[in-house]
Amino acid sequence: MGKRILIIDGHPDPFQDRFCHALATAYADGAKHSDHEVRRINIAEIDIPFLRTREEWTSEKPPLAIGKAQEHIHWAEHLVIIYPLWAGTMPALLKAFFEQIFRPGFAVEKELGKMWPGLLRGKSARVVVTMGMPAWFYRVFYLAHGLKSLERNILRFSGIGRISETLIGSVEAISDADRKKWLTKIQLLGSKAQ
Secondary structure: OOOEEEEEEOOOOOOOOOHHHHHHHHHHHHHHHOOOEEEEEEHHHOOOOOOOOHHHHHHOOOOHHHHHHHHHHHHOOEEEEEEEOEOOEOOHHHHHHHHHHOOEOOOEOOOOOOOOOEOOOOOEEEEEEEOOOOHHHHHHOOOOHHHHHHHHHHHHOOOOOEEEEEEEOOHHHOOHHHHHHHHHHHHHHHHOOO
C-alpha cells in the first residue's frame, strides 16, 4: 500500500527551469509510478505574509492558503522539502511559510512550556538542499547549520521523527549528465517514498 506524500517545493522563484522544480517533479513522478499518493505545494505560487509579532503566531487565524497547506501536511505521512541554500539557510519566503504553518494548535501544543510539544508525530521527512558550494564543504566547514536548524527547530520540534537529507552541491557547475543522475536518484527515492 502506498504512502501519502507531500512535496514542498521551497524555491521562491516561479521560473520553471530552476533545478529545485525539476527535483520536485522527479520525486513526484517516481512516487506516482509506485502507487504513492502525492500532493505538492509550490512556495513560489503562494502569497505568504511575514509574521511580525508573537500574538500573530499564537492567536491569529492563518491566511486561507496557509490553512490549505496545513490540511495537506495533516494528510501526509511523509514530507519532502526541497529548497536552494541562500545565505547559508533556506530562502526567507520558505522560512515565512514554516512560521505561518507550524503554529500552536497545529504543529505544537498551545502550552509551549511542555518539553515535547510536537503534534505531528508519526510523520517522516526528507530534506533536499541544492547549493553553489560543494556539499561536503557545507557539512564540514559550516556544519550544515541551516539544515540542522530546520531539522531540529522546526521538524523535530513539531514531532516529525525520521528525517533524511540529500545535499546537492556545486549546482551552478553541474554537467547535464550529473544533473540527470541526480534526477534519477531523486526519482528512485520517490518510488520508495524515502
